[in-house]
Amino acid sequence: MYNILIIFLTFLKIGAISFGGGFGMIPIITEEVVVRGWMSEEEVLNFIAISESTPGPIAVNMATFIGYNQGGILGAIFATLGVVLPAFIIILLIASILKKLLQYKGVNAFLDGVKPVVVGLILSTSLTLFVKIIFNVKAIEGASFKFDYRSLIIFAIITFVSVFVKKVFKKNLSPILLILLSGVLGIVFFYI
Amino acid sequence: MDNLDVNKNGINDNTSKEKNDNHHNDNHYDKKKINVYLDLFLSFFKIGLFTFGGGYAMINLLQNEFVLKKKWLNEDEFLNIIAIGESTPGPIAINSSTFIGYKVGKFWGSLFSTLGVVLPSFIIILCISLFFNKFLEIEIVASAFKGIQACVIFLILQAGIRLFIKLKKTPFNVIVLFCTISLMLCFSLFAITFSSVFLILISGVIGLFIYLIKLIIDKNKKNKENSEVNKNV
Numbered sequence: 001m002y003n004i005l006i007i008f009l010t011f012l013k014i015g016a017i018s019f020g021g022g023f024g025m026i027p028i029i030t031e032e033v034v035v036r037g038w039m040s041e042e043e044v045l046n047f048i049a050i051s052e053s054t055p056g057p058i059a060v061n062m063a064t065f066i067g068y069n070q071g072g073i074l075g076a077i078f079a080t081l082g083v084v085l086p087a088f089i090i091i092l093l094i095a096s097i098l099k100k101l102l103q104y105k106g107v108n109a110f111l112d113g114v115k116p117v118v119v120g121l122i123l124s125t126s127l128t129l130f131v132k133i134i135f136n137v138k139a140i141e142g143a144s145f146k147f148d149y150r151s152l153i154i155f156a157i158i159t160f161v162s163v164f165v166k167k168v169f170k171k172n173l174s175p176i177l178l179i180l181l182s183g184v185l186g187i188v189f190f191y192i
Numbered sequence: 193m194d195n196l197d198v199n200k201n202g203i204n205d206n207t208s209k210e211k212n213d214n215h216h217n218d219n220h221y222d223k224k225k226i227n228v229y230l231d232l233f234l235s236f237f238k239i240g241l242f243t244f245g246g247g248y249a250m251i252n253l254l255q256n257e258f259v260l261k262k263k264w265l266n267e268d269e270f271l272n273i274i275a276i277g278e279s280t281p282g283p284i285a286i287n288s289s290t291f292i293g294y295k296v297g298k299f300w301g302s303l304f305s306t307l308g309v310v311l312p313s314f315i316i317i318l319c320i321s322l323f324f325n326k327f328l329e330i331e332i333v334a335s336a337f338k339g340i341q342a343c344v345i346f347l348i349l350q351a352g353i354r355l356f357i358k359l360k361k362t363p364f365n366v367i368v369l370f371c372t373i374s375l376m377l378c379f380s381l382f383a384i385t386f387s388s389v390f391l392i393l394i395s396g397v398i399g400l401f402i403y404l405i406k407l408i409i410d411k412n413k414k415n416k417e418n419s420e421v422n423k424n425v
Contacts, residue, residue: 015281015282015283016281016282017281018281018282018283019278019279019280019281019387019388019389019392025283050317050320051317052245052246053244053337053340053341054244054313054316054317054320055240055241055242055243055244055312055313055316056240056241056243056285056309056310056312056313056314056316056317057240057243057246057247057250057283057284057285057286057309057310057313058246058247058283059282059283059285059286060283060285060286060310060313060314060317061313061317064313064314064317064318064321065317065321068317068318068321069321073318076314076317076318076321080310080314083282083283084282084283084286084306084310086281086282087280087281087282087283087286087287087290088282088286088290088302088306090280090281090282090287091276091277091280091282091286091287091290091291091294091302092290092294092299092302094276094280094291095290095291095294095295095302096294105403106400106403106404109399109400109402109403109404110396110397110399110400111272111275111276111396111399112399113364113368113395113396113397113398113399113400113402114275114278114279114392114395114396114399115271115272115275115359115365116359116364116365116366116368116369116372116395117278117368117369117372117388117391117392117395117396118271118274118275118278118355118392119271119352119355119356119359119369120368120369120370120371120372120373120376121248121278121372121376121388121391121392122248122251122348122351122352122355123349123352123353123356123369123373124372124373124376124377124380125248125348125352125376126248126345126346126348126349126352127349127373127377128376128377128380128381129245129344129345129348130345130349131381132380133341133342133345134342134345150338151338151341151342152342154339154342154343155342155343155345155346158342158343158346159346162346162350172256172260172261174256175242175252175253175256175347176238176242176253178343178346178347179242179244179340179343179347181343182339182340182342182343183336183337183339183340184336184339185339185342186335186336186337186338186339186340186341186342187332187335187336187339188339189335189338189339190334190335190338190339191331191332191335191336
């Protein structure tokens, strides 16, 4: 039981201090888990790889993974609960007073200041991902440019299909359909 | 599912007639509470199941479901939610599901939404832990994921472009946007670890300052005008 409590509290802390979503959480999770001696850094890296490629928020994936690894099903439940709870409570508080909050011009001014950053972050994330995935690089130093033409072709097909449907049928293609299509394309290009 | 869709459309029709009312959701949803909770749960379950590549990829799915299809939020409200989600701790997926759930169905709405978004990944990871540790080493799975990776780039780009189109092109917004993109590209290309929350906070505070300065200038102007009026009198 004590073990489960520690898992819960650890992930509660991670959920409360990590900003900027799952990717921002990775270094904090790695540190906590390695320092506590739960796993080696290599094992954590493995978990990160799986968490990034399976569906769902990375934070929840990591919490479930590490929780299960450390304390079975109960561990998985409490780790996930821990990582979710701070965000849930904070947003519940904000959402319940949002109407009043938005009456303060200062709050609006702050949010208006944040908005272009958020849009910039989203756009830059897609650009970095493009460079990382299509050119297979992680950083400029020690760059081993390995042009991944197959990923580029899949990206081009997906873009074409989405734009085509939008222009010709005036409909927004569901992102879920695009994901399924890209999965099939992945199998066609990389497996067959 | 079909019945549910009909109900939703009914609700949407009602709300669109009363668009003058800013907070049009609350009353109409009372009658169909259970349906709304179920609808929220299923929508978020679906989104959780198909979110690959983390929170930013999820933004596209959220946008598609709640802004474009169900029209429960407009682009500006949506951007507000993302902005708040980014300036508070926790995964952006949890932040936004709690937020949207609350807006549509108050406390229980947020509970069902968050549960919906968490459950698929919880179940999938549990299954992976239980049955196939070597999940990613199955070649056909790895290939499918590589394809999905390429799609995630597009989904994030599309979500970003949609938000960019709706963003007011004030000088402040354009400059901040440009700085954010170039800074983040530099950071990631040179492998510098930098938490984007600092950019968010700095820009938020700058936004606040600009507002305060405008306020002071306006007050001064008014005071001057008042004193001139007094002189004239």
